[in-house]
Amino acid sequence: MNHSGAESNQRAAVEVTKDKNGIEQVILQNTRGASVRVSLHGGQILSWRTDRDEELLFTSSKAIFKPPQAVRGGIATCFPQYGSRGLLEQHGFARIKIWVFDENPPPLHPNDSNGKAYTDLLLKPSEEDLKAWPHSFEFRLRVSLAEDGYLTMISRIRNINCKPFSFSFAYRTYLSISDISEVRIEGLETLDYLDNLCEKQRFTEQGDALTFESEVDRVYLSSSDVIAVFDHEKKRTFTIQKQGLPDVGVWNPWEKKSKSIVDFGDEEYKKMLCIDGAAVEKPITLKPGEEWTGRLELTTVPST
Template identity: 55%
Template sequence: MGRPVASYLGPKATRAGSKARAGSAHSHPGHEPAWLDSTPPINKKVPPIIPLLLFQSQCSLHFPPRSPGPNRHFLLGDHGRGVRRRAIQRLPPRADPPWMAGRASSVERVKERSTGLDKFVLREARGSSAEVYLYGGQVTSWKNNSGEQQLFLSKKASFKPPKAIRGGIQICFPQLGNHGVLEQHGFARNRLWSVDESPPLPDTTSDCHIDLILKQSEEDMKTWPHSYELRLQVALSPRGDLILTSRIKNKNADGKPFQFTFAFHTYFSVSDISEVRVEGLDTLDYHDNLQSKIRCTEQGDAVVFESEVDRIYLSAPPKIVTIDHEKKRTFVLRKKELPDVVVWNPWDRKAKAMPDFGAEEYKCMLCVGAARIEKPITLRPGEEWQGRQEISPVPSSYSSGLLDPEMIQQMQRI
């Protein structure tokens, strides 16, 4: 008999009066992949390696939260013989599949007929894609290799300046929300950007990216009298990750420094907000914008949603995980030089009050984005600041600290 292999399906969001679901292990003789054991499979007719997602529906994989050394381990069922460990080395990169022959990444500039606005369509050779508007420098679409939409865009979103586009990833500069004297979320999200003709060297090896730039206008100078350059690079990695890198430079000729805050206001598409949890924010302090920005401390092991949430979590770790149980999908957000995290869902009452937001759309969206709010950035003339947000979509068996998403995706390609 083959040993049962146990699958970790990720923790179920729990609330008062409800119980978390638990997975179960089942025995499947002869179906143990060769890379789980040094002994050959008992049934020679069964392929030695089975794609992870095919056998996950029948068996269970448990990834312990910590394991010594660079290897990852699986815990195997004991059947009275004690728990056994098998180390799994990081899998080497595999060659591209035959269907990719002759395909190449592309970046195309098009004019959207319905809005009259210019946008760039990024298509990565392996199937992922993104759309970036010059208006607002805003990403409005990001699809995975299977063509599934990952970002939320309201059906009532306005594409008529100066109104900001409701959804996607908004660039909030030089302030977020009303944390300052300027308009809500600053002015970068409702200005017309340009293509950056002399961009800095990219931080990614991706050949599928677009570089944009925003400079001060006469209108900006009336409310924020500073000369600046705001550069944005949007890139798709070969495995479908969405990477945004911003650079802000002080170009003042009068020698004056300026101060600003910044955020990637990211709208994720989710199946049901009540089935979503955000991990990595436990025990952190946050400003609650629903209670006059008072400072609170997160008491739960994860953030779950039963009513309106509008918070800024302070000094968050570099990796935050958003788990969508219904879609069996997880977003891993990594950030640099952006210590804070914005979490927002308007819930029903506020959703009905917003003209560019559907009354029921709060159920299928959640904002989780990297930000720099608590400690504003100060730049002297000639100085430059750089911030980065990278989002990786991974199977729902992943949760914070358990398994590197690259390994999961490599196992999927076996």
């Protein structure tokens, strides 16, 4: 299954392996040796490494890789619910289901295929899902790794029901950082946010950048399409570009909460930051036959 796009350039590769529980994973590798690992368990991205073999995503040392547990870390897809805003389990069911490969994915746009490795995963509702959330949908997730190491996720969700449905959505992204107290986020200043630590009350961000000195669990509303996370110690900046995802979830459990999370190390909050491209405040409604697209692109650049 090598749909690397650039056939003339065999070094952009797509390889399928299995984890120790027998669940298939796809490894995408670009021409420079950067890689992305995606699991069919939850359609989850478990690893994104630079061409110098540096891991850019955080996964807890206590993460559980056995369905129906969600994996603590990487990039998870929250659908059809984000957080506890709804009747389903936390963050919806997509992140705990076993997805399938599309063996013949539609090709990338010709201008887009240069040296790019990609894979398409599909989620279709089971009988059980339809009992919990009675809406028929097709969900296609395309994960691609470009020549320059950019990681892109494109979700396409189609309503194949005879009636409309609504959902919320997020890419829950655990970034690996040097130290949470050395990190700042730009692109959220002046925005309103819902604070999950204050019963989802609405506040306005006053700071000119977001820094961390205690637990944070917020959803920033109607942000611009580009957010930057500066890691001073690693001299690295993550850029998060998004389309169809107006909101941004920001989470760090800090010390006390970390100790209460079973699949999370007591001190691991120092090395991670969750920043989620999301559509939460105004759920997305699809009429029969309609399709929604949500796109997230992550890049990293050295910074001073």
